[in-house]
Amino acid sequence: MKKITSTLLAGFVMLSGTGVSAAAGSDIRLLINGQAVQTDIPLQMVKGRALAPVRTVAEHLGASVKWDEEKKTVFITKGNQKANVANTYANDTNEIKLVINGKEVKSDVSPAIIGGRTMVPVRTIAEELGSTVEWNEAKHTVWIANRIVNPAASDFHGQGMITFSYDDGLDSFYDRALPLHEKFGMPATLNVIAGRIKDGANTEFLEASQIKDAYDRGVEIGSHAYSHYDPLTSNNDGDLEFELAKSKEILLGIVPKVDSLSIPFSDYDNRVREVAKKYYKAVRVFEHQQNNLPPDDPYWLHTAIAVTNEMTFDQIKLRIDEAVKNKKWCIIMLHGIDPDAGDLYEIKPELLEQILEYVNDLGRDKILPVNTIDGLTIATQKRGK
Known part of the structure; x- marks a missing residue:
């Protein structure tokens, strides 16, 4: 799929309890395939990056999400993937890791937990799942697109x-x-x-x-x-x-x-x-x-x-x-x-x-x-x- 030219967009906030607070981001809109998506935790913006709840983004893009508390790892699966990836993957750090279709994915920022929700960089997860991402500064809106939505x-x-x-x-x-x-x-x-x-x-x-x-x-x-x-x-x-x-x-x-x-x-x-x-x-x-x-x-x-x-x-x-x-x-x-x-x-x-x-x-x-x-x-x- 062709990538839509856009300004830099991803996302990051620090873990709660670290003493570093996230920038307010309650006015950031999230649109997936043209439709407004509501999240129980507002999108956050820090250092020019936006962060959204992982399950909301992944499931709207046709993927499934598994959180492994012991390994502090988010596993995202779309399409065919080895069934035992979550069982064989090891996390020997205190950081939250993001694994998409069996591959650890890193960005210049890391996933975080806010209000009991795992928040992830929007651009990182969307592009790894084959979608395009665009940030509209004037409308303070994150656009994610991966498919045409034909109605029922x-x-x-x-x-x-x-x-x-x-x-x-x-x-x-x-x-x-x-x-x-x-x-x-x-x-x-x-x-x-x-x-x-x-x-x-x-x-x-x-x-x-x-x-x-x-x-x-x-x-x-x-x-x-x-x-x-x-x-x-x-x-x-x-x-x-x-x-x-x-x-x-x-x-x-x-x-x-x-x-x-x-x-x-x-x-x-x-x-x-x-x-x-x-x-x-x-x-x-x-x-x-x-x-x-x-x-x-x-x-x-x-x-x-x-x-x-x-x-x-x-x-x-x-x-x-x-x-x-x-x-x-x-x-x-x-x-x-x-x-x-x-x-x-x-x-x-x-x-x-x-x-x-x-x-x-x-x-x-x-x-x-x-x-x-x-x-x-x-x-x-x-x-x-």
Whole structure:
């Protein structure tokens, strides 16, 4: 996983009873995968470092924790690990040791016990578990990210929904958008032009291995047809069938599920719709509309806004706020993410981050981030109850 560039962050406070007091840190916020995490002991900040309760951080990152009082050692396990590590490990010092997946981990500060809780350096534990860490000085917030959080049906109670739908399958999604979606725990749909998947060529499109990795990291993979050279409405029946069937066949050779389709050039009619129904469960078009919840037609999902480099954050925010107010499903169409944003449908990473952060700050109780197929499934299930 790519590391998010950030300022120095870790953590340290001295053991209680040593005569050295910890700096107050009650105003430090902890966000894991975009969601605020409450701790029974406030995060502490000393010497530019932050410390958090070990169990809170580790368990939110999918790891288990064992405290060995006799050995004064914290054992953290994620994934496969030798079962006897705790039994064979010896600590011949009075210091608290940190062992992650069988390896003793050290930092320039040490774990400590405060208020009966073992506190550990945030950066040390998170990065050892494969997560990224960022310190936001302005907001006094520790960000930890390791995965996209796709919601369950129980997370939806009639609030608005939002989907970030990326067309074409560009490598800028993998390099620049995916790390931001993981930072905020934000779902996404990546619509791939199957006939342009990179195979060692020097192009702007993704390789099959990158598509698979994005899927494994929580991204929905959708189809954007096979070639994207001509509008589907201009294809004869045989070519139309090929464009939609072949695309799904190729993508299913990379990932196990491909259930949604985004229409090239957004040129769509009932003939295309009927063929699409044979291969997909949802079809997204562009008509500058919000979707009802549940949608009126799963094979005619509207895009609320197609983001270009001529748009401002406030213009995009208006569409998001509209979905919150009216409890609609806002699908946002995106393409390339590039610092130069030279093409009309390329935007700068800073704008994408601003959008994702705004949605994250609104909270999932106001607007629920979903990928395309999950949004359809969740909304439809709720209607059936």
